[in-house]
Amino acid sequence: MIWIFLVLIFFLFNLLLLLLFWMHASIILSQLLIHCTSWLLSNLFFFFFSHIHIYY
Structure with missing residues (x-):
């Protein structure tokens, strides 16, 4: 029972890290896109x- 709980915590932690990484990556990509479009304009x-x- 404890192992299931630990695996669930580990899974949720990985999901949170993945979510934070994707938020960070999307922020970087949007800034890059804004920079490129402003340069082109x-x-x-x-x-x-x-x-x-x-x-x-």
Whole structure:
């Protein structure tokens, strides 16, 4: 009976660690995605405005 209890605690602990890891990973991925999209947008705006500057 004690072994079942210990295995259950171990399983719940692993599940909690996995959940925390996925939360941390998703935060890192969302920050990376925001960084990449902002970099792409700034490059596109720079490209666009440089072409406007060339045309005018």
